[in-house]
Amino acid sequence: MYRIKHWLYGVALLGCFSTMALAQTSTGSVSTSSTGSKYNIYRTELNNGLDVIVIENPIVPLATVEIDVHSGAFVESPEYDGLSHLYEHMFFKANEVIPNQERFLERTRELGMSWNGTTSEERVNYYFTLPKDSLRQGLEFMNAAIRTPLFLEDELVRERPVVTGEYDRAESNPFYHLGVAVNKKMWQKYYSHKNVIGDREIILTADKNKMKTIQQRYYVPNNSALLVAGDVKHEEIFKLAENVFGSWSRGEDHFVKHPAPEHPPLEKSEVVVVEKPVSAVSVQIAMHGPSVSKDPKSTYAADVLSFILGQPNSKFQKQLVDSGLLTSASLGYYTLDKTGPITVFGQTSPDKYEAAVKAVFDELKRFTESDYFTDDQLAAAKNQLEIQERFGQERPSNFVHTLGFWWSVAGLDYYLNYVDNLRKVSREDINAYVRTYIQSKPYIMGILLSPENRQKLSIKEGEPL
Amino acid sequence: MNKVMMPRRVLLVMSATMLVLMSSLCMAATEEFTVNGLKVILKKNPANDIIAANLYIRGGVLNLTPATAGIEPLLFDVSTKGTAKYPKETINAELARMSTQIFGNAGRDYSAINLLCVKPNFEKSWDIFADVILNPTLDPKEVEISREQILTNVRQRKDNPDVNLRLIGDALYFKNHPYALDPQGTEETVGKITVEQMRQYLKDNLVASKLLLVVVGNLDKAELQKKVEAAFGKLPAGNYKPQYPAMVKHTAADVSTQAQQLPTNYIIGYFPAPSLRDQDYYAMSMAMSILQQRVFEEVRTRRNLSYAPSAYLQNLFANCGNLYVTAVQPDTTIKVMLAEVKRLQSVPISAKELRDKITSFLTGYYLQNETNASQASFLARFELAGLGWRESEKFVENMKKLTPEQVRQVAQKYIKKIQFAVIGDPAKIEEKLFTSM
Numbered sequence A: 001m002y003r004i005k006h007w008l009y010g011v012a013l014l015g016c017f018s019t020m021a022l023a024q025t026s027t028g029s030v031s032t033s034s035t036g037s038k039y040n041i042y043r044t045e046l047n048n049g050l051d052v053i054v055i056e057n058p059i060v061p062l063a064t065v066e067i068d069v070h071s072g073a074f075v076e077s078p079e080y081d082g083l084s085h086l087y088e089h090m091f092f093k094a095n096e097v098i099p100n101q102e103r104f105l106e107r108t109r110e111l112g113m114s115w116n117g118t119t120s121e122e123r124v125n126y127y128f129t130l131p132k133d134s135l136r137q138g139l140e141f142m143n144a145a146i147r148t149p150l151f152l153e154d155e156l157v158r159e160r161p162v163v164t165g166e167y168d169r170a171e172s173n174p175f176y177h178l179g180v181a182v183n184k185k186m187w188q189k190y191y192s193h194k195n196v197i198g199d200r201e202i203i204l205t206a207d208k209n210k211m212k213t214i215q216q217r218y219y220v221p222n223n224s225a226l227l228v229a230g231d232v233k234h235e236e237i238f239k240l241a242e243n244v245f246g247s248w249s250r251g252e253d254h255f256v257k258h259p260a261p262e263h264p265p266l267e268k269s270e271v272v273v274v275e276k277p278v279s280a281v282s283v284q285i286a287m288h289g290p291s292v293s294k295d296p297k298s299t300y301a302a303d304v305l306s307f308i309l310g311q312p313n314s315k316f317q318k319q320l321v322d323s324g325l326l327t328s329a330s331l332g333y334y335t336l337d338k339t340g341p342i343t344v345f346g347q348t349s350p351d352k353y354e355a356a357v358k359a360v361f362d363e364l365k366r367f368t369e370s371d372y373f374t375d376d377q378l379a380a381a382k383n384q385l386e387i388q389e390r391f392g393q394e395r396p397s398n399f400v401h402t403l404g405f406w407w408s409v410a411g412l413d414y415y416l417n418y419v420d421n422l423r424k425v426s427r428e429d430i431n432a433y434v435r436t437y438i439q440s441k442p443y444i445m446g447i448l449l450s451p452e453n454r455q456k457l458s459i460k461e462g463e464p465l
Numbered sequence B: 001m002n003k004v005m006m007p008r009r010v011l012l013v014m015s016a017t018m019l020v021l022m023s024s025l026c027m028a029a030t031e032e033f034t035v036n037g038l039k040v041i042l043k044k045n046p047a048n049d050i051i052a053a054n055l056y057i058r059g060g061v062l063n064l065t066p067a068t069a070g071i072e073p074l075l076f077d078v079s080t081k082g083t084a085k086y087p088k089e090t091i092n093a094e095l096a097r098m099s100t101q102i103f104g105n106a107g108r109d110y111s112a113i114n115l116l117c118v119k120p121n122f123e124k125s126w127d128i129f130a131d132v133i134l135n136p137t138l139d140p141k142e143v144e145i146s147r148e149q150i151l152t153n154v155r156q157r158k159d160n161p162d163v164n165l166r167l168i169g170d171a172l173y174f175k176n177h178p179y180a181l182d183p184q185g186t187e188e189t190v191g192k193i194t195v196e197q198m199r200q201y202l203k204d205n206l207v208a209s210k211l212l213l214v215v216v217g218n219l220d221k222a223e224l225q226k227k228v229e230a231a232f233g234k235l236p237a238g239n240y241k242p243q244y245p246a247m248v249k250h251t252a253a254d255v256s257t258q259a260q261q262l263p264t265n266y267i268i269g270y271f272p273a274p275s276l277r278d279q280d281y282y283a284m285s286m287a288m289s290i291l292q293q294r295v296f297e298e299v300r301t302r303r304n305l306s307y308a309p310s311a312y313l314q315n316l317f318a319n320c321g322n323l324y325v326t327a328v329q330p331d332t333t334i335k336v337m338l339a340e341v342k343r344l345q346s347v348p349i350s351a352k353e354l355r356d357k358i359t360s361f362l363t364g365y366y367l368q369n370e371t372n373a374s375q376a377s378f379l380a381r382f383e384l385a386g387l388g389w390r391e392s393e394k395f396v397e398n399m400k401k402l403t404p405e406q407v408r409q410v411a412q413k414y415i416k417k418i419q420f421a422v423i424g425d426p427a428k429i430e431e432k433l434f435t436s437m
Helices: A001-010 A084-092 A100-108 A130-145 A153-171 A176-195 A202-205 A207-219 A235-247 A295-311 A315-322 A350-366 A375-393 A396-411 A413-418 A418-423 A428-439 A451-457 B008-027 B071-079 B088-100 B118-134 B140-156 B161-173 B187-192 B195-206 B223-234 B281-300 B330-348 B350-368 B373-385 B389-400 B403-414
Strands: A039-047 A051-056 A062-069 A114-119 A124-131 A224-230 A270-273 A279-290 A330-333 A342-350 A446-449 B028-037 B038-044 B048-057 B101-106 B110-118 B213-215 B254-258 B263-272 B310-313 B320-327 B417-422
Touching: A039 A235, A039 A413, A051 A235, A051 A396, A062 A130, A062 A396, A062 B350, A084 A114, A084 A124, A084 A153, A084 A202, A084 A207, A100 A418, A100 B281, A100 B350, A114 B140, A114 B350, A124 A130, A124 A396, A124 B028, A130 A224, A130 A235, A153 A207, A153 B320, A176 A270, A176 A279, A176 A446, A202 B161, A224 A235, A224 A396, A224 B118, A235 B187, A270 A451, A279 A350, A295 A315, A295 A330, A295 A375, A315 A330, A315 A350, A315 B140, A330 B320, A342 A350, A350 A451, A350 B350, A375 A396, A375 A418, A375 B088, A375 B110, A396 A413, A396 B038, A428 B223, A446 A451, B028 B223, B038 B223, B038 B373, B048 B118, B048 B373, B071 B101, B071 B140, B071 B195, B088 B118, B110 B118, B110 B373, B118 B223, B140 B187, B140 B195, B161 B254, B161 B417, B213 B223, B213 B373, B263 B330, B281 B310, B281 B330, B281 B350, B281 B389, B281 B403, B320 B330, B330 B403, B330 B417, B350 B389, B350 B403, B373 B389
Parallel strands: A051 A224, A270 A446, B038 B213, B254 B417
Antiparallel strands: A039 A051, A062 A124, A062 A224, A114 A124, A279 A342, A279 A446, A330 A342, B028 B038, B048 B110, B048 B213, B101 B110, B263 B320, B263 B417, B310 B320
16 A cells, blocks of 8 residues: 555655646647546546546645656666656756746745655656645646756756755665665566666766656656646536646557566565664565556455554564564555565564564464454454545645555556455455465565674575575 | 736735635634633534544653653553553554554653544544543553663664754754753663653643643534543642743854764754744744745755755744755855855845745645644644634734844844754864854
8 A cells, every 4th residue: 555655665755846837728628538526536537638636625725736647667777767756856947938947936936835746666746735726827837847848958967966965865864775675686677667766877867868758758648647636626627627738739658669567576585684873673574566457456455464464453463563572563565556565574673683583484474374363353454444544535735645646556446446445355365465475475585784783693695594 | 838927916815815714714613611620622623524632731841850751752652552441452452443543742842642533433532542641551561562662763763864963953952951851762761761750740740730632523512521521520630830941042153063974964053943932933934934945946956955955943932943954065055055044134035025925824824734633733832832722813914914124133133053963074064164153
């Protein structure tokens, strides 16, 4: 599930900035392929293929305008490693309406905007929140930025050190290195397709041609969605969307001829060790999980199991945490289309390390035992997931990001039917998920600890003993 | 394509409209009542079925001693591990079944125990919430498990340079001030806190005059009042009088550098700032917001010296502001940031800049009030500052009264004698520069 990503991976990179205004001639008419009001969510599709999704929530007189693009690390071959993220930064600079970034920022202030953008594995989004009275200006501003970026050489060159500054900050965090070490082993020859922050050298040498290539391939209406959330009415937004974005020309579907690669299964288990000056011993065990388009049923089972194991009364927590072996332990699945990772994460002290790791692997073997979790725990996990969604929907300026993520990764229907599908998850579904993706499957175990503790524990890299 | 600019007149009209809406947001159905000396603020929000209830304990670090720093996170955590009425297994099962969240926060000025649930589960959730606060078992075995978890977190703060930077900065800036006590505690203090100390803390602090309950959700006053009376009606009234720590004073600028090999340098500067209780607060909030915008544009956009420059105001009773940046060229970067401070102190901002910022503040205000929990926090902030929750409705009105000259004056008055903390390469830090303001 989406939140799992933030818990461990933290790879959604906050990028730059947003927007400016532009008048748009309108052509054509709204093609309403479908509308629905589940969770007060409405959608339509313009003739050019742009999905328009509206979340009506008048809790405060604001509107959040967001564009989601089905792009991100998953489209990046090694020579483009990190350029989805650099592109995201360039979005907030000069375009055919706004001459430079200074003017861009000034316009955001005039409109009272709060804005940002993020890049992750399978989604790039740009958003700003502004007073609802300025919605039209906000849509026009977004339109100019998404359709007409100039990628001025001077702005591109000057943005590179800003992005590498983000890189420097990531590298200063010990957990970043644990994630990189595990991911390189997990994704092997297609590592760049999972490496959101990218390769420093690729970022420093990126030019306008590469930016234009990304734009032509992915920044087309039929690969994007416009989301508007807040104190708005969907009928009005549909009309405005057509008026402002209707003339955006449909592009070629790049994925037809150039599909992103599928990740081959792991061939063997491996241990990687990262030495940093840290106090605890952190253990991350990662496996290849389901792809949401290929095995959606397992993604629901994965989320339910993760919530069962997160309950303080679960056997997992009792055996690992209440026993004192670990100070925290969790299992998570990060829903993605191109192989979502399953991750067990735990922290312990050096003196308990060996017993803790043994206990974790013992627990993995027990997941399919008939009494590993009770029917009440199964029901509670489903309730938890459902109520968590209600909490998430409370804040429209944030819920719009969640919905945009699902649109890009799994399709809007996945989210709209999510709770119903969770309710259908059975014990057998969970066992099938565990047997298919976890038990007896190759894994990558990353260990983050201090050099002193490594020496004390004599931990070796390579194949596990 | 034609460029569309928003006419100035429209902006002004919009601000007025927003102001009216903002007042209605704050005031719509907020009311207060007292139960045996315990003040309760209830904001009815029929728009959703989520209920947020926060019980605040006034005093913050003034309730602590050097030996008890960190007692609240430990106490709050272990309190959810079993109560007189609800054994651990039952609490865990019930909270999981209802997806109800009960958790504590320990701050420098006040602490809170928070409840978040959906209305169909409010009855049971409230009962557990009240029992967690009033009757925790504090089983020694559970205390040790919680203690070890908290100790791991406390130790790990030093592993992350961003977190560690603030620890070093806080220690430098708050030296000899009540805020020198860290509400999260230290490895030493958390390691020694006893069950007896936790029980004494509850006895000393669970007095009605020291508490504030703020609830936001679709509840009626009579319904809530009955529950509060049943749960907290017998608490001793006490005679707590709010205390507000004095503003931190330093006689000279200073810099403290911790050497560490990192890809970049982490820098934070502290200076005094007026609190919400002070009439300069609104001008200072505006000054810091303008400064944030300017350092972002100058440091990141124009000179590309850093990904993350910022300037911001904390929200403490003994308030302070911060300059923050990570940079591979710290001297060059700080020189630019200090130049922006000087410009703010010497040249009044333009009328347009001020007007635009007020619009931005409105957006920010609403973003802070999207959820029931955040609305509860916003009301509490004003009430706990001794101003009364109704003052929160004047927030934007007070902003709109500001003049460019007021903003310049507060920048000049407060941003000085900056105390810098740095983690990185000491050879790149010119002490004279860092202590020049």
